[in-house]
Amino acid sequence: MKKEGLGTRMIDGIEAEGERTVQTSEDQPLLIATREIWWSRALRVTFSEEASGPNWKHTAKLQNLDRHEPGPELFVIPAD
16 A cells, blocks of 8 residues: 655645555555545545546545535524
8 A cells, every 4th residue: 555645735715635545456466446535634624535446436525615604593493
């Protein structure tokens, strides 16, 4: 297994750190799995993650991040 830092980049105006992990099978060197992840230390949230192997690929991305304060009506307990 090999890990490498990808440095930092801005995602939606927020600094994110990246890391790539590459894992190779000891028995079959052509079997390689890769994972790349970008996260924010300030928000403690993962912005994106991509993982792939010989016969599969997975992608997850955080979208439409709204950093505004929620409306106070969301915190009112209903009368009933």
